[in-house]
Amino acid sequence: MTPAMLALERVSKSFLRGTPNEVRALRDVDLAVAAGDFVTVIGSNGAGKSTMIKAVAGFAIPDEGRILLEGRDITRRPPWRRAATIGRIAQDPNESTCAGMTIEENLAMAERRGRPRGLRLAIRGDARRRFRDALAPIGLGLEDRLASRVGLLSGGQRQALALLMATLSGSRLLLLDEHLAALDPKTAETVMRLTDRLIAERRLTALMITHNMQDAIRWGNRLLMMHGGRIVLDVGGAEKAALTVQMLVDKFHAVSHAEMVEDRVLLTA
Amino acid sequence: MVAQLQALGLNMLEQGFLFGFLGLGVLITFRFFRFPDLTAEGSYPLGGAVAAALLVSGVHPVAATLSAALAGAGAGMVTALIHTKLKINNIVAGIVVMTALYSVNLRIMGRANIPLLREPTVFGEAVGWLNGFGLGWRENVYTTILVAFVLLVAAGALLVWFFSTDLGLAVRATGQNEPMILSLGVDTDRTKMVGLALSNAFIAVSGALVAQNHGFADIGMGIGILVTGAAAVLIGEAIFGDRGILTWVVAAVVGVVIYRLLVALALRVGLEPVDLRLVTAALLLMALAVPRFRPRLLR
Numbered sequence: 001m002t003p004a005m006l007a008l009e010r011v012s013k014s015f016l017r018g019t020p021n022e023v024r025a026l027r028d029v030d031l032a033v034a035a036g037d038f039v040t041v042i043g044s045n046g047a048g049k050s051t052m053i054k055a056v057a058g059f060a061i062p063d064e065g066r067i068l069l070e071g072r073d074i075t076r077r078p079p080w081r082r083a084a085t086i087g088r089i090a091q092d093p094n095e096s097t098c099a100g101m102t103i104e105e106n107l108a109m110a111e112r113r114g115r116p117r118g119l120r121l122a123i124r125g126d127a128r129r130r131f132r133d134a135l136a137p138i139g140l141g142l143e144d145r146l147a148s149r150v151g152l153l154s155g156g157q158r159q160a161l162a163l164l165m166a167t168l169s170g171s172r173l174l175l176l177d178e179h180l181a182a183l184d185p186k187t188a189e190t191v192m193r194l195t196d197r198l199i200a201e202r203r204l205t206a207l208m209i210t211h212n213m214q215d216a217i218r219w220g221n222r223l224l225m226m227h228g229g230r231i232v233l234d235v236g237g238a239e240k241a242a243l244t245v246q247m248l249v250d251k252f253h254a255v256s257h258a259e260m261v262e263d264r265v266l267l268t269a
Numbered sequence: 270m271v272a273q274l275q276a277l278g279l280n281m282l283e284q285g286f287l288f289g290f291l292g293l294g295v296l297i298t299f300r301f302f303r304f305p306d307l308t309a310e311g312s313y314p315l316g317g318a319v320a321a322a323l324l325v326s327g328v329h330p331v332a333a334t335l336s337a338a339l340a341g342a343g344a345g346m347v348t349a350l351i352h353t354k355l356k357i358n359n360i361v362a363g364i365v366v367m368t369a370l371y372s373v374n375l376r377i378m379g380r381a382n383i384p385l386l387r388e389p390t391v392f393g394e395a396v397g398w399l400n401g402f403g404l405g406w407r408e409n410v411y412t413t414i415l416v417a418f419v420l421l422v423a424a425g426a427l428l429v430w431f432f433s434t435d436l437g438l439a440v441r442a443t444g445q446n447e448p449m450i451l452s453l454g455v456d457t458d459r460t461k462m463v464g465l466a467l468s469n470a471f472i473a474v475s476g477a478l479v480a481q482n483h484g485f486a487d488i489g490m491g492i493g494i495l496v497t498g499a500a501a502v503l504i505g506e507a508i509f510g511d512r513g514i515l516t517w518v519v520a521a522v523v524g525v526v527i528y529r530l531l532v533a534l535a536l537r538v539g540l541e542p543v544d545l546r547l548v549t550a551a552l553l554l555m556a557l558a559v560p561r562f563r564p565r566l567l568r
């Protein structure tokens with residue numbers, strides 16, 4: 001059997017451990033993602049979605065459990081030692097591109113993902129032509145603005161660029177943390193289509209966090225719902241295709257209610 | 270009056286170009302890495318000390334100046350290691366190294382001041398080399414300006430080139446957006462080391478050149494040097510704005526020259542050397558405040 005692209009084994013992560021304000025962001029999370037899976041992730045604010053993605057990317061080291069990437073244990077590797085395989089767009093839109101540098105400089109940095117960087121000019125040879133060819137299909141006119149600062153771009157343009165940077169150079173696992181959140185509906189649709197196309201074209205495995213239940217149902221082949229640091233719903237295939245927003249809302253109310261009852265039991269015990 | 274103005278102008282250019290290396294060094298930490306690196310207060314006199322100690326023991330001025338650069342790079346690396354490996358705040362790490370360097374510099378020099386008036390300098394050597402082409406020049410303020418200018422242009426070109434390479438972009442991005450560049454596979458402990466080494470190498474070269482020009486190295490020559498460099502960078506930015514790597518480099522050098530001019534003017538209008546720090550503080554404040562009053566594309 002080939003190992004899963006990504007596996008989380010009983011991963012737990014708490015913040016402010018040992019203080020009265022301790023938050024258990026991830027509780028014994030088990031998850032196996034097969035190569036080629038496109039998984040959408042939903043859940044209320046504070047459910048632990050971003051923490052899970054940060055743990056995979058190396059920006060939150062689990063307290064317990066293991067994370068395996070293509071069968072290799074990466075639980076404690078620093079982010080830069082997983083970057084060759086993992087492309088990521090963080091929840092904070094400023095984190096995924098460098099505002100003070102130009103489009104071509106950003107792309108040049110992304111092109112060398114996970115490879116050694118030496119004293120060769122970053123933009124050399126036919127780099128500009130390659131960047132134009134990569135930007136043109138997005139249809140936002142970025143191919144004519146290679147020398148513009150990224151900070152001058154609109155939010156949608158920046159996220160489209162971030163997406164390209166995350167997928168440009170051989171990453172196999174794509175982590176998207178609400179990458180459409182700040183976009184107007186039309187741009188969100190454009191960037192989402194681009195996302196789906198890049199995932200298909202480059203045969204990526206993807207985890208996409210979203211608060212848009214419609215999107216979560218419509219895209220991908222598997223859906224996770226998180227709540228209180230746990231995965232409370234995991235559906236794929238035909239079952240996922242048959243989901244409706246109402247069913248997700250009901251499920252959400254069911255888990256929140258169960259939690260409330262549990263709290264009450266604890267309090268009265 | 271004309272002669273006086275001319276002397277003032279020449280002096281300003283001469284000192285401005287010598288301190289230009291300081292501006293380039295401070296640019297890297299203060300602008301790209303966005304923190305005031307106090308290592309400068311130690312690496313500037315370190316450059317002077319190393320160059321002076323080697324010159325009096327008969328080492329060639331060029332070798333002495335290059336050694337100063339290496340020593341400065343080493344100082345920057347120590348600051349980077351303290352910051353990245355021991356997870357100590359970068360300003361505090363700079364203070365630690367600055368403090369240690371005071372004693373190190375005294376050890377290197379063996380005393381608080383080394384006069385260099387009888388020693389050969391890079392400026393003299395350069396004139397001697399040019400005279401090999403039959404120019405028959407004598408070393409004076411003009412030749413010093415010329416030599417300093419050529420060195421500075423070479424250094425500036427080196428920086429512009431470096432910050433356009435794969436490694437250079439990674440160093441810039443480390444200061445601007447560390448999570449992003451980490452996510453692209455760059456070990457930022459390493460890029461911080463590269464940046465700090467480069468910065469302090471330039472600053473030490475500035476110290477070595479100034480020592481050779483002024484005719485002595487002194488243990489106290491670094492006091493307040495970081496503020497001078499930061500003021501220069503800020504003045505340059507206030508004039509040129511923020512338009513890419515080439516303008517940054519030019520702005521840093523022009524900033525130093527203007528800084529020297531303003532200080533010279535302040536002394537001319539009757540302020541005394543004891544008031545100099547007050548003038549520096551006022552200039553720094555002005556340079557910090559001016560950019561707020563003009564529309565800016567980017568912060």
Ligand SMILES: Nc1ncnc2c1ncn2[C@@H]1O[C@H](COP(=O)(O)OP(=O)(O)OP(=O)(O)O)[C@@H](O)[C@H]1O
Nearest residue numbers: 015016023025043044045046047048049050051052
């Ligand atoms: N660095 C941190 N320090 C302290 N608590 C944190 C930290 N990061 C996350 N948390 C807490 O961990 C919990 C999970 O946060 P996380 O960001 O994973 O939620 P999320 O599901 O992504 O929510 P959202 O939909 O709002 O983005 C929250 O209660 C949050 O307050």
Ligand SMILES: [Mg+2]
Nearest residue numbers: 049050051091
């Ligand atoms: Mg989140």
